[in-house]
Amino acid sequence: MKARNESAKRFEQLILPHLNAAHNLARWLLKDAVAAQDVVQESSLRAFAAIDRFADGNARAWFLTIVRNQCYTWLKASGGRHYVDIDDEAMMHDQDLVLVSHMETPEILAAKMQDAAAMQRALETLPVPFREVIILKELEEMSYKEIASVTEVPIGTVMSRLARGREMLKKELLAKL
Amino acid sequence: MNEMNCNDCATWLHPYIDNELEMEMSVRVSQHIAKCAECKAKLAEMQALREGIRQQASYHPAPELLQQRIMSQINQQKSFSAKKWLAPTISAAALAASVILYFAIPSGQDMLVDEVVSSHVRSLMEQHLTDVASSDKHTVKPWFAGKIDFSPPVYDFAEQGYPLLGGRLDYIRHQNVAALSYKRNKHIINLFIMPNNAGDSSVHSTSKRGFNIVSWQKNNMKFEAVSDLNRQELEAFAQMIISQH
Numbered sequence: 001m002k003a004r005n006e007s008a009k010r011f012e013q014l015i016l017p018h019l020n021a022a023h024n025l026a027r028w029l030l031k032d033a034v035a036a037q038d039v040v041q042e043s044s045l046r047a048f049a050a051i052d053r054f055a056d057g058n059a060r061a062w063f064l065t066i067v068r069n070q071c072y073t074w075l076k077a078s079g080g081r082h083y084v085d086i087d088d089e090a091m092m093h094d095q096d097l098v099l100v101s102h103m104e105t106p107e108i109l110a111a112k113m114q115d116a117a118a119m120q121r122a123l124e125t126l127p128v129p130f131r132e133v134i135i136l137k138e139l140e141e142m143s144y145k146e147i148a149s150v151t152e153v154p155i156g157t158v159m160s161r162l163a164r165g166r167e168m169l170k171k172e173l174l175a176k177l
Numbered sequence: 178m179n180e181m182n183c184n185d186c187a188t189w190l191h192p193y194i195d196n197e198l199e200m201e202m203s204v205r206v207s208q209h210i211a212k213c214a215e216c217k218a219k220l221a222e223m224q225a226l227r228e229g230i231r232q233q234a235s236y237h238p239a240p241e242l243l244q245q246r247i248m249s250q251i252n253q254q255k256s257f258s259a260k261k262w263l264a265p266t267i268s269a270a271a272l273a274a275s276v277i278l279y280f281a282i283p284s285g286q287d288m289l290v291d292e293v294v295s296s297h298v299r300s301l302m303e304q305h306l307t308d309v310a311s312s313d314k315h316t317v318k319p320w321f322a323g324k325i326d327f328s329p330p331v332y333d334f335a336e337q338g339y340p341l342l343g344g345r346l347d348y349i350r351h352q353n354v355a356a357l358s359y360k361r362n363k364h365i366i367n368l369f370i371m372p373n374n375a376g377d378s379s380v381h382s383t384s385k386r387g388f389n390i391v392s393w394q395k396n397n398m399k400f401e402a403v404s405d406l407n408r409q410e411l412e413a414f415a416q417m418i419i420s421q422h
Binding site: 004008011012016019020022023024027028036037040041044045046048049050073077106109110112113114115116119120123134135137138139143144159162163166169170 | 188190226230232235247248250252302
């Protein structure tokens with residue numbers, strides 16, 4: 001009983017402060033308000049159940065790892081409609097996207113970058129593995145190391161996904177004129 | 178130090194704007210950018226893009242109600258065990274009251290069955306039936322070693338028409354448990370095994386939300402088999418395990 005009170009206290013101190021980050025990530029990955037809440041609730045209960053096994057460390061990264069895994073589970077279960085797998089190997093060698101069209105339309109691009117609706121749409125079209133690194137970097141201001149731990153890939157992969165993701169985002173912004 | 182070219186600059190540009198480079202590399206990127214108009218434009222563009230994301234992408238904080246829902250669920254789990262524990266130590270009147278309370282809330286077995294059924298449903302929905310997919314008991318059993326502090330009996334009954342699909346870790350009544358999945362024709366059976374110090378008991382069948390649950394206790398382990406399979410066949414499955422174990 002004491003142990004459970006301890007756990008609840010630890011949960012309140014360590015996990016609850018990151019509920020917004022958890023919900024924001026789930027909402028961006030799932031693009032579904034109801035599912036995002038369900039996934040965050042399920043993830044919270046899982047975090048609570050495992051909180052005694054969480055040694056000191058980065059509670060936010062730990063919690064977001066659980067949330068992200070639950071999101072992927074949901075995406076896969078929802079029939080693959082939302083699920084896009086990527087081939088990192090192919091991605092690394094695919095240089096043709098990089099270094100295209102950065103000078104042609106600076107004014108239009110600048111305008112699009114400050115257009116909330118366009119930005120929203122463009123981000124939502126990115127495949128999940130690119131969308132998540134951008135959300136974690138720009139909205140949660142996580143370091144490459146933290147993102148690597150949440151997404152369970154090497155730091156080098158985080159770096160290349162961010163670079164590729166930003167290029168894709170730019171292309172997407174310019175595509176919908 | 179050799180000069181950085183535009184290709185290298187493109188590689189390091191992103192960690193550069195994210196402040197993730199070591200001082201030396203960071204200086205080299207700055208030096209290249211100072212001399213290269215094209216890379217300088219690229220940098221400005223990516224910085225503007227970052228600004229755009231930060232300012233325009235919506236942030237979705239957790240709704241107030243979600244936090245309340247989570248905390249009430251956690252507190253429920255917490256207070257349930259507290260009530261049961263405290264009951265004998267308080268006054269007779271309060272004890273009488275708490276007895277009523279005790280019956281008003283579901284018993285431990287009911288809650289166990291409830292969680293077991295939910296976990297069964299979840300395992301089918303999430304297509305997360307197995308962490309180790311194998312019909313070989315010599316693969317499945319060692320997989321559990323080091324993950325749980327007891328050794329669940331693992332058997333394959335393919336010949337009897339109940340092939341073993343694999344095993345996974347699950348979490349029931351606040352502890353790690355072993356879950357084995359079997360197949361009977363089109364039906365999936367989840368067998369949950371958890372340590373328990375109660376004495377051996379023979380099979381007991383119930384049903385909940387359309388699922389059959391067969392429970393028994395043997396060798397300090399509690400077994401819960403759940404499936405939408407009919408009760409007779411699920412009980413036959415239970416007997417096969419008991420006779421082997």
